[in-house]
Amino acid sequence: MKQGDHLFLVDGSGYIFRAYHALPPLTRKSDGLPVGAAAGFCNMLWKLMQDARNTDVGDAPTHFAVIFDYSSKTFRNELYPEYKANRSAPPEDLIPQFGLIRHATRAFDLPCVEMEGFEADDLIATYARLASEAGAETTIISSDKDLMQLVTPQVSLYDPMKDKEIKVPEVIEKWGVPPEKMIDLQALMGDSVDNIPGVPGIGQKTAAQLLAEYGDLDTLLSRAHEIKQNKRRESLIEHREKALMSRELVRLKQDVPITEGLETFTLQPPNGPKLISFLKAMEFTTLTRRVAEITDCDASAIEAAHVPVQWGKEARGPDLDPGTASATSTPVAADASSHNGVTHYTPAALASARASAAAGAPFDTSAYVVIHDLATLNAWIGEAREAGVIAFNTKSNSADPMQAELAGFAIATRPGRAAYVPLGHKSGDTDMFGGGLRDGQIPARDALAALKPLLEDSSVLKISQNLKHDFVVMNRHVIDIRAFDDTQLLSYVLDAGTHSHSFEALAERWLGHQVIAAKDIYGSGKSSRSFDMVEIAQAAAYAAEDADVTLRLWRVLRPRLVEDGLVNVYERLERPLVPALAQMEQRGISIDRQILSRISGELAQGAAALEEEIQVLAGEKFNVGSPKQLGEILFGKLNLPGGSKTKTGQWATSAQILEDLAAEGHELPRKIVDWRQLTKLKSTYTDALPGFINPETGRVHTSYALAATTTGRLSSSDPNLQNIPVRTAEGRRIRAAFIPEPGNVLISADYSQIELRVLAHVAEIPQLRQAFSDGVDIHAMTASEMFGVPVEGMPGEVRRRAKAINFGIIYGISAFGLANQLSIPREEASAYIRKYFERFPGIKDYMESTKAFAREHGYVETIFGRRAHYPEIRASNPSIRAFNERAAINAPIQGSAADIIRRAMVRMEEALAKAGLDQTRMLLQVHDELIFEAPESEAEAAIPIIRSVMEGAAMPAVAMKVPLHVDARAARNWDEAH
DNA sequence: AGGTTGACATA
C-alpha cells in the first residue's frame, strides 16, 4: 500500500445490527430463513462499491475489507467483567444471518476479517493506522461513535444509511470535542449500552465542557478539586478510578497482531457470476437483476449457490465454511402467485412485502392538501368511499378529549395522499377580545355534517393512532365512529414489550421516517400554544403527515396480525374495548368537593402539628419532605442505627426503614411516616382531584391507556383513578368522596382472588382447584398444606406468611423478595419456597416451563393468546435476566386476569341493555374491579347481571378449570360499596 | 423549564 491509495474498511458487525433493527424484521426466504439483515447488507455493499467505483480516481477505493467481531468476549472483559454485560443475546432470527453475511462478503470477493479476543473496532483501528503510516487514506464505513476517535485528516467515517461523511469538523460539531479527545469524552460520559460506567451525573454536554476547560482527562482529574459545582466535583473525585478504567475500555487497540496484511485487501474487479449465484440462493431478486445488468451476465444461466446455514448460537467465527458456492440449487417455493393478473400473497409474504415497500418510502409534505371549501372536502370523502379505508385524526385545542374544541381534522386515502381540513384555527392577534377565526375555513358544522355519514358508515374503515381520543371528540359532536382500526393497538398486540407504540417511534421503525416533532408545532414551556393557534399551513403539514403516516403504518401492521395469528386477540380483546372505554371516560364519576375540602383541611392541620413535633425532635427546622435533608438528620446528626444508602449514595429513608427504627423505640421516624401519609393523601388526592372536575359535566373523567402495559392491563391517568386509597381508614375517607348522582347508587363488583385462580388453572394444581371449588380460605389452605397446621384456629401470623408466599408465586418469587416482605432471614424464606414447591410441584413445573417458553420464543402468552415480549430474557447479566424471568412468569397470570375483565367489559353494555337496565352505567375499572352507577330502582336487578357477565367472561374461549367468583354490592359511596 | 430521583398510592 502506498501514498494515493484508498482503503475502505466496512464495520460489518456494526452494520449487521443496524440493518437488522432498521429494516422490517419479516424478510424471509421462501423456506422461512430470515434474511432481512443479510439483504440490507448486500444492498449496502453493492451500492457502496458502485458509488465508490464511479467516483473520481483519487477517491475510489484501491483496497477494501469487511471487518467483523469474532465473539462477544474480548480482552476488555478481563479489564472489566461487566463490559457489555447487559447486552442481550442476539435475536433468534438474526443468528443464522451472522454466517450468511460472511458468505455474502466472500461472494462479493472481499476479504472477511475477524480475530478472536478483539472487536472489529480494534482491527479497524490497527488497519487505519497502518494505512496512514503508508501514506494512504482510509474511509471507515460506520457511524459508530466508538470509531470517532480514529478520525484524522487521513481517516474519515462514512455512514451509508444517511449518506453522510464524518470528518474532523463533523466530530467537533456532533460531540463538541475534536476526535483525539473522544476517548476522554467517552470515559467521562460512559455508555449505558456497552455498560461503560463513566462518571455519574456527567453526560455528553458536561463532559465536553469540562474537556474544553481542562484540556484532557488527566488534567481534569488532577484539578478536580477546583470545580465549583458541588455535585460534579465530588462525583469526579469519587469516581476517578472508574473514569480511568472507562478510558481504557473505550480506547481502541491500534496494534492488534494481524495475520492478513493490507496488501491482501487489494480490490478485485467484480466477479458477476459468483455474486449472482449467491444472490439467487438468497432470493434477492431485485439485486440479482441489478448485478446481472451491470456485470453483463445472464442471471438465468447461473445456478443458485448452495449456502450452508448455521442456526446455532455460535454461528460466527472461522468455523464457518470459508469456501464458496458449490452448485446445488435451493428449492424455491413461490410466496406470491399470480392469477388473472391479481397477485395472491400468503400472509407472511404480504406482511413482508408491505414492510419492505413502506420502509424508506419517501414523504412529500408539499403534496399535502389544505381543504378550504366543502366541495373539495366532499370530493375527498368520495375518494375515501372508493378506497374503502381512510386514515383520520382530529386536532383540537386540548389534550383532554373531554375539553377539546375542534381545530380541524386530517385524512389520508392512500400513502402520500393526505389533506388537512382546518375548522377552528384562530389568528394570533391578542387584543382584548382574543383572536378571531382565520379565513379560509369551512364552518365546522358544515364540515362535520359532511363527514358524519362517512365516519358512521361501517363499509369504510377508519384508521387512527389512539382512536379512542378521536372517538370521544367526535362523540361529543354526536358522531359515532363505526368500523375502525387503531395502529397503536395493532402495534401493542403484535409487539407488547419490544418497543414503544408511540406514533413517532412507529413511524421511525416501520417507515424509517422522522415525523415533524410535536415540539416544533406546539412550542414548549412558556411559548407553548394550543393547536388552534398554529398557522394553518404549518398545522396542515403536521396533521396531514400524521394521517399519511397512520395509513402507511396500518398497511404494514395489519397483515402482520394475520401472519402472527393475533387477529382474534385484536378483534375480541382490544378493538371492542375502544368504544367501551370511550363511554366510561365520557361518563366520568362524581366526587364530593366539600368532603375533599374538609379532609384537606384536616390533613393540613395534622401535618402541620406533626411537622412541629418533628422539628422539635430533630432540634432544627428542615424540609420534612426532603429525603435528603431527612437522611442527614436521622443518620448524620442523630446518628441512628440501621442506615443504608440508595443507589445514588443518599441515605435511604423508605417507610420500611423508618418503621424498623420506630420499632426500636425511636419517636421521630414514626412521626415522619405519619407525616408522609398525610401529605401524600393531601397532595395527590384531596387537593388534586377537585382540579379534575370538568366544568361542563361537573364530573371527573379519567383517561384509560389501552396500550401502556406489557401484560395487558389498562392504566389510568389524569387523574389516576386506579390508585385511590383503600388500605388505611384515613385513605378510605377519600374513597368515600366518590358518590352517585341523587337517586342512584354506586355498585362495586370485584373478582375474588382472580390471579390465584388463573394460576390454579394454568398450572393445574389439584389442591388449589379443589379449594377454589369448595370455596375455602385459600391462604389458610396453603398454610395448612405447608405447615401442617389445621385451618381451624390457625394463628393469624401463619396465614399471613402463606398469603405472602401465594402472592410471591404470582410475582415470580425470589427468596430475597419474600424475605423482605416478611422481614425474615433469606435462608428461612428459601426454606419456605422449597417447602411450597414440594407441596405444589405443579407450580414449580409451571414456572420452569414458562421460563423455557420465554427463552425460546422471546415472549409468553395469556390463556387467550395475548403476547408479552421479554427480549432481555436471554441477557447475560444475571440480575437483568432474573428480572425478566420473574416478569415472564407473572405476565401470563396478570395478563390472563386482565384479559378476563376486558372480555367482561366488552360484553357488559349489551348484557345490561338486554336485561332492560338501560340506566345502569359502567364507570370505572380498577384491574379486578368494575364500578357502576345505577338508579336505586335498577341496582338490585343489575348486580346478578354484572356478576354473571364477569364470572362467565372467560367462556366460551376458555373453560376455566376453576370457578371465577365475583363479590358485588351497592352503596351510597365507593368506600361502602367496595 | 425539563429531567431525574425517592417515595408511595393501587391491583
Place this chain on the structure above:
DNA sequence: GTATGTCAACCTT
C-alpha cells in the same frame, strides 16, 4: 418478587 401513575425536591440547562 409483578404491573402502574403522581408528587415534591433537586439538579441542570
